[in-house]
């Protein structure tokens with residue numbers, strides 16, 4: 386989730402690019418860079434760290450020129466560093482590229498380009514792009530980009546300049562946002578509207594499969610085969626603050642809506658259906674090692690801990706290796722029984738949570754191999770773990786974790802399939818069945834997000850209550866814990882979750898007329914059992930909202946409201962079921978007038994014990 390700004394016009398490009406990049410700072414990044422052309426030469430300055438560091442590097446003397454591209458990078462392939470920062474160049478330095486997204490087949494392209502004599506400087510996936518453009522350039526930059534993108538798999542928003550064609554920026558979009566800004570005697574490209582809102586409110590919003598060529602007087606949009614596309618001009622009516630949130634009133638809502646894309650990115654380049662293979666670049670667990678594992682610990686805090694609880698069910702089911710899930714602040718002080726036959730999975734969005742990091746260090750000290758699931762490349766957890774799965778969800782700004790949680794679940798599914806395949810506890814048919822269902826998740830998530838009206842109404846209803854209970858069985862139980870945490874942390878409504886069968890062992894005493902109970906019933910083999918627990922609630926006049934798979938008509942007879950979600954493989958259902966839970970919490974918090982993105986007393990990254 387990086388930022389792109391490009392300018393071509395009569396003014397000096399550098400201050401416009403730096404200002405635009407600053408307006409994207411809220412999204413989070415770890416390095417920044419700009420490239421500027423004038424008729425005589427090109428300047429390229431980039432650095433690890435914030436834009437302030439980049440400005441210090443410039444020493445107050447901005448490079449002159451009316452054409453340029455700038456970038457803020459949030460590391461995916463390759464740690465945050467000066468060399469990995471964008472822009473990137475080809476061997477000659479003639480072609481300069483900024484990129485958002487993930488090139489899934491970069492490794493294969495890189496090997497091919499190296500065999501053709503190209504020399505690479507960075508560890509990034511992006512660097513294949515300028516080298517491909519160099520390879521294909523034959524006097525027309527736009528054509529070279531067209532040929533280049535026909536070789537790319539994955540997602541990209543690309544901006545390219547070249548001293549061979551000064552005065553032009555070419556750009557292309559696939560599954561990563563890109564706009565062209567329309568000015569007078571100047572034009573822009575950007576990944577997000579706030580970057581250029583100072584200069585123009587008139588934009589073309591590019592769709593997937595569209596490219597654009599801009600000069601100071603002209604903006605031409607085509608499809609990837611070069612056919613012109615007539616774009617409507619979009620007039621931005623939002624103010625700068627609303628624009629930062631992509632038009633959403635809160636970052637949390639924006640991040641909830643980003644889940645379909647985040648799901649795709651987490652799976653990108655990792656699932657190969659034809660070969661029935663799961664490929665995890667930074668995981669190096671051999672068959673001998675995995676066969677020697679007697680136990681897996683999953684250690685994390687808060688929402689990440691809830692993801693771990695879902696992971697336990699899935700890993701045990703597919704690999705038959707026992708899994709214990711621990712809260713990091715307890716694990717580190719309880720003298721856990723760990724040795725070289727124990728594998729530890731650490732989950733942390735930020736990769737900086739103090740207790741989680743301490744648990745990682747303790748586990749390694751005791752001889753365990755540690756695999757980390759994290760969202761932040763270059764974080765402490767990612768640097769210290771033996772193996773890593775990045776969730777590639779993009780920066781999460783709202784304090785309440787949403788897309789980080791659901792992508793952690795996808796990462797856990799991937800590792801469960803990977804281990805099960807390696808040690809032979811799963812058939813190819815089952816891998817294919819689960820992996821095929823995983824590929825459908827982005828579209829299914831979109832379906833849920835496209836129909837939120839019921840959730841708005843139900844969220845408002847919940848906002849009027851002091852106590853809400855969540856009950857579920859099987860995978861619906863850890864999911865309920867996450868649903869309850871979301872509600873309490875942002876709406877300040879007291880919320881508790883129970884394994885549905887536990888209700889009658891105490892908590893049922895709290896159920897009286899109108900008390901809301903949210904009951905996910907996605908696990909069909911447990912449906913009848915949960916239904917009888919729901920009936921126990923209804924017999925005390927509780928108010929039950931069920932979350933059920935599409936087609937479950939039976940549930941309607943026993944509850945007050947039903948939220949339907951698309952049906953998926955039962956092991957994957959928490960990835961979809963959590964979305965209505967996140968939205969219920971969100972709308973309840975909004976109805977109560979809470980500060981949704983920054984709930985009281987909480988911080989995004991907890992770096993103290």
Ligand code: F6R
Pocket residue numbers: 686687688689690732733734735736737738741784785786787874989990991
């Ligand atoms: C709740 C939430 C927290 C975090 C927890 C761990 O919405 O975000 O419970 O999950 O503080 O943080 P990370 O995953 O960064 O280690």
